[in-house]
Amino acid sequence: MEPAGRFITFEGIDGAGKSSHIDTLAAAFRRLGETVTVTREPGGTPLAEKIRALLLNDAMDALTESLLVFAGRRDHLRCVIEPALARGEVVLCDRFTDATFAYQGGGRGFDAKVLSILERITQSGIALEPEKMRDPDLTIWFDLPPEMAAARLADARAPDRFESQPAEFFGRVRQGYAERASAAPQRFVRLDAGQPRDAVWSQLTGSLVQRGWLQAGTSDVGASAS
Template structure:
């Protein structure tokens, strides 16, 4: 089987990291060769860049370039080798996060973001993307004990709207909009069913 790339997307509090981990563990138990990475992160260089992004105040363009640098490292060092060897690769955030957070959220030119996404990934897009869709009020409730620079309400609303725009506009891709307001198990059952259906036709 050729490699298969799955990305999990959604605003903070949507449960995407939990669902990515659950799918990884399920597929491993089913006997698939599977890897799980986080973007930014999962290589020594990308993890250092992640710390810079989290801990330093910076302008939106610098932030965008750091995200893309971390992604380039992840794609080249981890994702491409795994896909070449035929693995399923699950990534917690990928290009759509940058489009939603830096493009729609930080209001950077979407064309610029698209070009940089293409450069960092060498043009590789996910084979399947799950966008965990959550009402803003529920996301903020889940995040009330966390405080990061990515959780200001107006900014997060632009990000959520951006994800919806990606879903409705990029019809050439297989993007699934998942109702993340349900229980963790209900969400996972839908994700599991969709994923197994895709893998069976490969």
């Protein structure tokens, strides 16, 4: 039997502002009586968080990055995402496989065919039929020009190994996201993340209201959130 939950992922380059909306959306779902799991990648489990620390701080090549990302994702799916979906929960995940194709594929220039093989190995045969791969039910893409993202990050914490990359790298990452969105338009919702926060929130909740996943008027929640 198909898991009853909903799997929603949030994607975008560093500085796009996606993370600031996840907790607000989780609160909106909880007000509707939903049980919500909020998680992230890389990370989400004790093992995957250790892998996250390596990815953000230790020098390595694109293949090593990709193998580590998918190793953490496998543990994350087995221990957190699939069990929550089987319980009928809404899972909100800050980044998932689209980020790997955008960052390692687009940003690093790594072979997308190899990433596709790793994707199928990692995301198949956990709670679904052996041949069926776990994909998000919906992916919210916070699209922002790299120059705007860099300006937002300028006064943030000390940058990690990815955040410290030049604008050209993030331009390639953004193109990687665009290619993923073009290949799966039914799954992706693109948001103009350059708009003010309330306007981005309205775009986000509007897309969910259209799907019948939120009630009309939910956008008011974001307007009053800090």
